[in-house]
Amino acid sequence: MKTNVLKHFFFTVLTLFIISCDKDETEVTENEQQEQEQIEEPEEEVTDSTVVLAEERETVINSLTNGNQQTWKITEAILTNNSGTFNISNNFNVIDDELIFINEVFAGSKTDFNGTLEWRPGNFIETEATTIEETLVDYYESPFKTSFDFVSESSANLESPGFTFTYVDENTITGTVLGEGSSTIDIILSPKSVEDYVQVPTETLSFSPAFTYPSNAVSGMSPGMTGSNSSNSIYIVTREDGMRGSESMNPERVSRFDLENGNLTDQLFFQGDFVSKQLHIIDNKLKVVGGQYINTYDIGLQTNPTSASYEGQIALSRHGSAVINDEIFIVGGSLGDTQNVGNEIYKWDDLNSSLSLETTMPEIRSGARAETVQNKLYVFGGTEEFVGQNAKNTIYIYDFETGDLSTETMPSSVHFTFTGKHENLIIVGGQIKTFTDDADADGNPDGFLTQVDNDPYLGVYNTLNNEFTELSTNLTSSENETIHSMTVINGKIYILYGQQEEVAEGEFQNWDVLVADLN
Structure with a gap:
C-alpha cells in the first residue's frame, strides 16, 4: 500500500512539473514570436507614382x-x-x-x-x-x-x-x-x-513593248518623260517641228498614254523654245522644264498651259532637273553664255516663278539628269562639254538640309543619263557612246571623232547604303538602238527606245516604249 501511495505521489508531482514547464515554455515561445514579429514587420513603403510613370x-x-x-x-x-x-x-x-x-x-x-x-x-x-x-x-x-x-x-x-x-x-x-x-x-x-524596303533587282530585266510613240523629234532632240500614279499614265514631251503647220513657231508637244485604256492624247503649245525638255509633276500638274521657259499643263491635257520665263537669267540645253515640294532644281546644261557656266544647280520656286542659284558642282555637267529622294538631290554622269565625248561616272549628292555636296561614283561612265525613283531606289538609264578618230587620205588621225556605237545602259542606286549596281537586260543594240528617255511608275521601268530611221515626208517614225518589272 505504501508503495502505491508513493507511486501515486510521484506521478502527481511529475504531472504538476510537466504542466508547469509547458506553461513556462509557452510563455517564452509567445514572447519570442512577439519579438520576431516586431523585427519582421517593417513599416509599409509608400509607392512613388511618379517613379512608376517614369519607368x-x-x-x-x-x-x-x-x-x-x-x-x-x-x-x-x-x-x-x-x-x-x-x-x-x-x-x-x-x-x-x-x-x-x-x-x-x-x-x-x-x-x-x-x-x-x-x-x-x-x-x-x-x-x-x-x-x-x-x-x-x-x-x-x-x-x-x-x-x-x-x-x-x-x-x-x-x-x-x-x-x-x-x-x-x-x-x-x-x-x-x-x-x-x-x-x-x-x-x-x-x-x-x-x-x-524595295530590293535591288537580281534577275535580268526583261523588256517588252508597252506602246509606240510616233515622232520625228526623239534622237538628238532630248525629249522628257514622266509617269503619273494618280492618272496611271505615261507622259512624253518634245519639240515636234514636224507639227508646226502654218504656225510661225515650232510646237512643244506633250503626249499622254493612258495605261488603263491605251489611248494616246496630244497637246501642242506653240512657243519659241529650245529642243531640250524635262518633265515632272507637282500637285497633279505637269511641269515642262525647257531651255527658256517652264510650262504648266493639267494632267488630263484639257486646258491651255501657262508659261513662266527665266527672264534671260539662264539659257539651257541638255540640262537635268528634279522636283520636291513646289521647287524645281535645274542642273547644268549651259549653252556657254556668260551668265551661267554649267556647273550650277538652280532652284525654281514654282509658287512665285522665281529663279535663284542653289549651289555649284565641282565640274560642269551636260546631259546629267537628277532625282530627289527624301532631303537629297542626286546627279548622275554626263559630260563636261555640250554633247561631249568624254563621259563621267560621278554621282553628285546635294543635301538640302546641310548644304553639303558629296561625290560617289558609278561603275561606268555614261554620256547621257535618265532617272526615275522607286521608293529608296534610283533607276539610272543612259547612253554610252563610242567614237573613232577619222583618218586623212594618208591614214593619219585627223582629230575628227565619229560616233560608231550608242549602247543602252541601266543601273540602280540604293540611297539606303549608297551602293550602285549595274543591271543586266534583254536590250539589244545592233544598229545604235538606245534609250532616249525613261520613267518609273508602279514598280515598272518605261524607256523610250530605238534608233533614228528614214521616213517618208509627212510621216512619223514609230518609236518603242518598252516596259520591264522591277520586282
Whole structure:
C-alpha cells in the first residue's frame, strides 16, 4: 500500500512539473514570436507614382525607338471627311510614308521622356477628297522633324503636332492624323524591317513593248518623260517641228498614254523654245522644264498651259532637273553664255516663278539628269562639254538640309543619263557612246571623232547604303538602238527606245516604249 501511495505521489508531482514547464515554455515561445514579429514587420513603403510613370515611359520610349531610332510604316489608313469614310491603305501616297521615332531631346518638350519624330511623307494625300481617286496626288514632299511627347500622366498615349497616337505594344501603334478642315486619317503603324524596303533587282530585266510613240523629234532632240500614279499614265514631251503647220513657231508637244485604256492624247503649245525638255509633276500638274521657259499643263491635257520665263537669267540645253515640294532644281546644261557656266544647280520656286542659284558642282555637267529622294538631290554622269565625248561616272549628292555636296561614283561612265525613283531606289538609264578618230587620205588621225556605237545602259542606286549596281537586260543594240528617255511608275521601268530611221515626208517614225518589272 505504501508503495502505491508513493507511486501515486510521484506521478502527481511529475504531472504538476510537466504542466508547469509547458506553461513556462509557452510563455517564452509567445514572447519570442512577439519579438520576431516586431523585427519582421517593417513599416509599409509608400509607392512613388511618379517613379512608376517614369519607368513605364522609359520602357515605351525605348520600344518606340529601339533604344536609338526606329522606322515605322503605315499598315492601315482610314480617311474620314465630310464626304464619308475611305480605306486608303493601299494608296501609293500612303505606302510611301515613313515615321522615324528618335530617342533624343527635342527643344520644347514638357517631360523628361521625349523624342524626335521625323516624318517622311512621300507624296501628298488629299484629305478633302470626295472619292478615293481624288486622294491620289503626285506631289513629292520633303521630310520634316518635330517632337513627340506623352499626354498628361499617360505612359501609352502620346502626341505630336497634328498627330495623336497610342503605343499598344512593340509591334503596334494606333493614331489619328489631322487633315485639312475636319478630316482625319486613322492609322495603324508597325516597325519597318529591311525586308520591307524595295530590293535591288537580281534577275535580268526583261523588256517588252508597252506602246509606240510616233515622232520625228526623239534622237538628238532630248525629249522628257514622266509617269503619273494618280492618272496611271505615261507622259512624253518634245519639240515636234514636224507639227508646226502654218504656225510661225515650232510646237512643244506633250503626249499622254493612258495605261488603263491605251489611248494616246496630244497637246501642242506653240512657243519659241529650245529642243531640250524635262518633265515632272507637282500637285497633279505637269511641269515642262525647257531651255527658256517652264510650262504648266493639267494632267488630263484639257486646258491651255501657262508659261513662266527665266527672264534671260539662264539659257539651257541638255540640262537635268528634279522636283520636291513646289521647287524645281535645274542642273547644268549651259549653252556657254556668260551668265551661267554649267556647273550650277538652280532652284525654281514654282509658287512665285522665281529663279535663284542653289549651289555649284565641282565640274560642269551636260546631259546629267537628277532625282530627289527624301532631303537629297542626286546627279548622275554626263559630260563636261555640250554633247561631249568624254563621259563621267560621278554621282553628285546635294543635301538640302546641310548644304553639303558629296561625290560617289558609278561603275561606268555614261554620256547621257535618265532617272526615275522607286521608293529608296534610283533607276539610272543612259547612253554610252563610242567614237573613232577619222583618218586623212594618208591614214593619219585627223582629230575628227565619229560616233560608231550608242549602247543602252541601266543601273540602280540604293540611297539606303549608297551602293550602285549595274543591271543586266534583254536590250539589244545592233544598229545604235538606245534609250532616249525613261520613267518609273508602279514598280515598272518605261524607256523610250530605238534608233533614228528614214521616213517618208509627212510621216512619223514609230518609236518603242518598252516596259520591264522591277520586282
